[in-house]
Amino acid sequence: MSLTSQIRIPATYMRGGTSKGVFFKLQDLPETAQQAGAVRDAIFLRALGSPDPYGKQIDGMGNASSSTSKGVILSQSTRPGHDVDYLFGQVAIDQPFVDWSGNCGNLSAAVGPCAVHMGLIEAHRIPHNGIATIRIWQANIGKTIVAHVPISDGQVQETGDFELDGVSFPAAEVALEFLDPADEGDDGGSMFPTGNLVDRLDVPGVGSFAATLINAGIPTIFLNAKELGYTGCELQDAVNNDSEALQRFEAIRAHGAIRMGLIQELSEAAKRQHTPKIAFVAPAQSYTASSGKAIDSQDIDLVVRALSMGKLHHAMMGTAAVAIGTAAAVEGSLVNLAAGGGERSAVRFGHPSGTLRVGAEARQVDGQWQVTKALMSRSARILMEGWIRVPDQVLQAK
Template identity: 80%
Template sequence: MHQIQANMQDAAACTQTTQKDSMRDQQRPAPQIRIAATYLRGGTSKGVFFLLQDLPAAAQQPGPVRDAIFLRALGSPDPYGKQIDGMGNTSSSTSKGVILSRSTREGHDVDYLFGQVSIDKPLVDWSGNCGNLSAAVGPCAIHMGLIRPERIPHNGMVTVRIWQANIGKTIVAHIPITEGQVQETGDFELDGVTFPAAEVALEFLDPADEGEAGDTGAGIFPTGNLIDQLDVPGIGRFAVTMVNAGIPTIFVNAGDLGYTGTELQDAINNDADALARLETIRAHGALRMGLIHDLAEAATRQHTPKIAFMAPPRGYQAAGGKSVEARDIDLLVRALSMGKLHHAMMGTAAVAIGTAAAVPGTLVNLAAGGGKRQTVRFGHPSGTMRVGAEARLVNGEWQVTKALMSRSARILMEGWIRVPGEVLLAR
């Protein structure tokens, strides 16, 4: 009898142990997964590039798993704002992800999808392009084997036609090739980037936004006006030029905001009241442009539109110590990205600047001295930048056929990125 009771107690203990082990297994965090990735600098930005087919199956289409991978890869959301637990580097310029795939669209080589990852919020904004990382798409596509080998000369230039999937536009990149490999080093200097590199020339074809889902589809000027008056309750009334080209952008005169146009990052980013005021203006501009239907939507659409302020040329000392002389520029421009003043200039915003400058009568054009122009050189917090745009008046409406600028790009690291397996459970 005692033996039977002992056996029953042993069996019960074994069952309890099994149940505890099972519970521990259920509570044990999922192990990390690894995903092939390449980390590149493009222009004044950096980002993690993925090949579509290398992503887990659930992330090969839009949805919460894809967003979760981007967030964890970059280290967001991080209430400390440091992105210590990821590849992000605490600024909108370095909190970015890209997905590339061989294009099925006729006349294009590669499809390029861009995600702007918020630093402190669980948000990936897919509403626009990154012009700086556009310079890295061609080199990365070659690196990933998306361009047929016979297209690549031993020495010379290869033209890569890119379909920008976020906004449905074509970008043409001209990539230098040396000894059959992408030429990444060189003497092309880009203000905002410490070291020189090889030049990558970019053409943004037909950059005016013809309208995404929910947008007005009104072309370059969404309201049909070169200058609008924007009423912002509690802040004031501002003359603005609103442009849909490169990226939707709201331009305001620096003087109307109490600025000179020579401000550097600390002057704006350390002023919480200024950031809140600029964000409020941006939200009202987004509503006026038809990009959102309610002011509250602006908080979930941080990447677009951009807000920028400009002024006529004057001298200043750029962030890296470079002296910018008034005679060397046509105007001053400062732009905000993801709620902060950008350290240089977003490539897509540069397209918007070039487009607006090319159309006589816009605030940007007037700040640059007025008249017709095909190129403009502007001063930004890190130095200067030149961008060109071809604009013409057709049947009473302005059209821009292309915008031109040069950037550089370089692979910084290649291999695998690791993220917790729990991303595959995102809902």
Template identity: 70%
Template sequence: MSHAPQIRIPATYMRGGTSKGVFFRLDDLPEAARVPGAARDRLLLRVIGSPDPYGKHTDGMGGATSSTSKTVILSASAREGHDVDYLFGQVSIDKPFIDWSGNCGNLTAAVGAFAISNGLVDPARVPDNGEAEIRIWQANIEKTIIARIPITDGQVQETGDFELDGVTFPAAEVRIEFLDPADGEGALFPTGNPVDDLEVPGIGTLKATMINAGIPTVFVNAADIGYTGTELQGDINEDARALARFETIRAHGALRMGLIQSLEEAEQRQHTPKVAFVAPPAAYTASSGKTVAAGDIDLLVRALSMGKLHHAMMGTAAVAIGTAAAIPGTLVSEAAGGGERNAVRFGHPSGTLKVGGEARREGDGWVVTKATMSRSARVLMEGWVRVPGDVLS
């Protein structure tokens, strides 16, 4: 019996923020995978090593967590006023599907650097020294993101002294602006309210802020579901019953937000919405052993991604946090002490993160113009990935 040989595809393995992913130029993909569809999904699943019933990704590039099972496809943008088109795929670990419904805010930090280094940006847009302002079209959510990439002697500078909780080593700071971060398909608050009563069978009626900003997110109060907001990954991820409860909350939130038409659809839409819980400031010990003092933060936030508590904070969920904190009356704002603000520092399992949000009243509602944060990014490996050639057949 004959078997198809492996094919090799140019790729770069990059860290962006607290995530890692495999980056591709669109034109480097096999022709069948240059368009959305089953061939592309099969290829990227095989690159990552999914689905893996062992949950290890031993036979692929994935890291068997939601933060490390990611793929990115980039191309020079034909859209006026933009440099690069950015398409993100969140790869399921144990199921044969890729969720294309949202962005990865962490990997956004690596997009500009990859685009410059791989010839996707007009060289005239890159200074010899200083910052390159790269305008990114986020194709999943159809939004503009600006990434400010440090440049030294005409090359992307990756090393530096910027420290990001959740990342072991310092690197160069990448400043990111998410413009008009509210979901382009709907209202900032899809229910029309900053807080709703969300009925969740078997759990009860929970106060919830459901917001479309950065990524659709359902916020609930930690105390309402029996938590303090100081929990670390093991407290949640080693409790199968807790994970099931969070998935139930997420599914009912998705239905209430109009993201799905039936609860059964939630299983095929794992990337969005996110579910998070918030609490007022309190001291705790982060996963690194670092002490986070109550006086150093405005509130506590814990968020789940792909069914597990995130080890730090998803970048897109941080945008949702910054946006909600800027609007009085949301659960996020109330946990932070209430009132209007344009920045908030929150505690997450790995430490703290500051995110900015600019909001204004417009009629009876709110409009968010921008959310900002700093991340870092670094190339880990570049060359080719190899996959069996029959994956495209």
């Protein structure tokens, strides 16, 4: 029998929005994991309990869903005008890989509070009482996020009465601004990578669909629910228990990724599960959320359902919410049309767990759509702090 010891790594386990994950300070990681590579990936995989052929992540901190199989690395920012650098890893559950291709908008709400907790923010930036404005450099996508973190007696205020559908208990509100969230590409092109607000996406063996392909918050493929045979009011089981539907969605996602220029071959999509996201929209309708809460069509502008890591999300990914708000602000996109069309600076949409409001400031410049910021509120809370233990074999990963 081969015997091995374990190493301890300081870590904080946090909820941010409707997600949760393990947060590390860069300097606390083993030296070989302070740079991107196999050792860093191995630590993330083992800490979360992946790969797990049973799909449960029993031997780790993950909770067997895309919302809870996440890791974050924070460090003091070396970028002018920023307080903290934030790197996000989406950990696959049953496969041995970590996807670093995008951001997590929900965990973005926890970055500011965690950075204060870890001592990464200079003292003069934190009021004794009030709001600490934390400027975050999102290293995965090269974007700025501004978090407005409530402070009481010099400490992050975590409890409060802000309610977020998809989270059981109220907490303190953390307002987020995603600055210049559209990915305009190296060539300075549009946030719509094909140059169109609506494309026709042909997927052999599946069908042909109207699609809005957008790079804002996170690359996202928006489809009409009706063309897929859905109402837009589905809950998780209606999609996630249908293996054929999930296969169709993955085929559509892969073809959409090619049209967006994110991959060159269909086979590459399997190793890029975090991006792009795929979502379907429909006009506002009344329905019953997963909590039993009645959602009235009069209280929302549209309904949206989104998939993450191959499964229908239980609420809404924060980055996808940014994409929703941005697309809704652009007249003629599928999201804008589902919301009723016209000029819009904010929308409230229905998702499986309830509703969410997101705003965006968009305008046309020289015939190209630009978005200056997207805004939404989330909450965050430390669930546990201490050390993650992983077998020291992770240090030998290659």
